[in-house]
Amino acid sequence: MPLRETAPKLSPEQYEKNFAEITPVMTPRQAAIEADRCLYCFDAPCTAACPTHIDVPAFIKKISTGNLRGSAREILSANILGHSCGRVCPTEVLCEGACVMHEKAELPIEIGRLQRHAVDYVLANKIQLFQPGLANGKRVACIGAGPASLACAAELAKLGFEVTVFDRNELPGGLNTYGIAAYKTRAADSLREADLVKQLGVKFRQKTEIGRDISFQNLENDFDEIFIGVGLGETWDLNLPGENLHGVYGAMEFIETTKLRPFHEVEVGRRIACIGAGNTAIDVVTAARRLGAEIVYLIYRRGEHEMPAFAYEYQLAKQDGVSFLWQTQPVRILGEKGLVAGLECVRTHLGLPDEKGRRSPIPLPGTEFKIEVEMVVRAVGQRPATDFLRAIKGLELNRDGTVRIDAQYRTGNPKYFAGGDCTNGGKEVVDAVAEGMAAARAIAASLNH
């Protein structure tokens, strides 16, 4: 069923231009100059700021000496997903935010781009940097093929474990493949990265859902330990009238289509409202604009200062010509013949801070207004994969639905470890990698005990 009105199709060239990589690759000369700018700090704050603690000055120094293989090895041994992290990390609040150059009133070193420069080199030249460890006869299953699971699997394989990744999606990579704006990283980039993990001897069983295709009992019998890296579940509902109309999408569902289908096949309304103001909402509104949507509203109950998206992301949306409706709350989705036709909203004012310190929005009666849109995208965060998690015996969940783990990443069921979004509630790719690697080391320690 089509939308009431769709955005005009663009030329193939225009789509490619709109979704071209937002941070262009560096030429060798640019990389050399930027690498030489790095001061090679001792006990560097950039390294401390990185959740995976990549030795940033060391890998940058290696770029400046022309040792790109060594540089990539330095990066990938600390973070096997260094390829995607170099593209999608919010570096301005991590390594580049900590760069001492800020104190010198100079631009921080472009650590993310330099990281890509080194890793792109080994991927483009198909250089295999790592070998599986000497087989120790132990078997580990990783559930999910997103960043946490891939990092855990790679680390275990290097330590000599026989690792199998079980994933319900057709392709590995998790959100890196399915859920990050195409102008930051393409699905193909994420798949090349999964290949690095495959090169370590990790087996992948895609389109395989544990609890449906394979029972938990069988899995527990076949493997010594199990790592849960399933991330989060579906986008939260808005619980508004009209939510079941055609033209209402979840944010992840919408982004996924932009990643896996040719751009001209992605269904997008001429006018769109996106509810929510996190980084995922930014991915939605920028993608919509770049697909040709003419009017794109970002609707948020609180104000500009309360928006959870990073400043850099907000800037992107502004540059893309998105209309921001601050202190605006959706009331009902308006339909016509089963299709989205508009959105009724109400203005809010901000009350007292809630337990997280954010001021609560309170609707202002009498300020209701309607906007005409053909598409509404929910971007109010993802809920935990509760149904799946509840099926595992002994697993304890926190109040917010995340998996409870101890300091060794072990869950309430001692056979299961967990890390990534399913335990932290949804953080950056690099956090999931750090947790996956730490969990791998904990698993190794527990089995060697």
Added chain:
Amino acid sequence: MADLTVKFAGITSPNPFWLASGPPSNTGDQVARAFDAGWGGAVWKTIGEAIVNTSSRYGAIDLEGVKMMGFNNIELISDRPTETNFREISEVKKRYPQNLVIASLMVESKRESWHEMVHRAEGAGSDALELNFGCPHGMSERGMGSAVGQVPEYTEMITSWVKEVARVPVIVKLTPNVTSVSHIAAAAERGGADAVSLINTINSLMSVDLDNFSPAPNVGGKSTHGGYCGPAVKPIALHLLSTVAKNVRIPISGIGGIGHWNDAAEHIALGASTVQVCTAAMHYGFRIVEDMIDGLSEYMDAHGFRSIEDFRGRAVPNVTDWGELDLNYKVIAEIDPKLCIGCQLCYIACEDGAHQAIAPWRPEPSASHANGKQATHVANIGEGNGAAKTNGEGFSVHVPRILEEECVGCNLCALVCPVDGCITMRQIHTDRAPMSWNDRTRNQSKECAPPTSTTD
């Protein structure tokens, strides 16, 4: 405004900036363009017997993105017929009577050959002659260039042959590829030289291609030692200049690593009357002389120097023997926490490379020094406010701390610090009177009989 005119061995240059003998002064057309750009003089590319050059000829090393930090060449003297060179000298002199054209000469070591060359150079209108006793490659293997300049007796002999017939000033160009350049300078002075110029290029092998193992500059997979020059050689040039300035009475033309007016001013402060430039002109063209003139003039105005002579040689008396240095002069490093960016390069340099006198930043208040020395407290920003410094993005800035008791005042931290003015060397006033090693050994030999020396 300062007067940049220089009187040099009886000739007058509109300013102290000359093109050194080399590729930029190869033709009349180039020299004319150089004079149009503002160069006061040009030492013509060395004129001599017919030669054949190689391809390629130049090599360079870059440093962290800066191109041609050091440069070398295996090019020989002018490959043009001598009559062409002399004709063009004559034409340039007619067009630019105020600018100096100095003919650089190199011929086989025969009295008659030198006499003939001097006559021809003077006949062309050269304002002075520069004897190339320094070229370190190619020509030296044929008994010319540095083969002459490395032997005081040859230097003196050939200089005296030239002086037998020369009517214009004779400058002897010195090679640095000797044990003591001042010996050679003194030999030139004995031979009657009116001036010396230094340094010629330094023997060097530029680099090796690690894929095909060809040294650079590559001539069909092989190479040879060439003459090293460019910004990297200035400290060597300044040292040799200072030793010559202390040991000869004749004027000096300073050469080596001059790319800016301040390099030139340093040469002048160490005794040079004029300076010669080649690599910088090869890198950026003749236009660089504009700021050399402008910058030097501004500097002189700012310091109240009306002429070059007002500050020429001012630094020479300050270059002394180690034994005369004051051992009671004491400085220690000081970090300005407001300027510190937290790179901790000073810490690691001092810890690994010098004297273990800096405590690193530590998050815990009870920090212990990596070397076992106890850091008394964590470096804090400001006076006693106890607050950690954070950058604009909210990350803490790791300000290290000088252990004053351990600091020997070596300068290393201040040299590695990437922030201008952040680490300064503060003078500590000791109560002790100045005392040098020489003072100390003199006093000891007076007080106690022969100094004990059992270890050498």
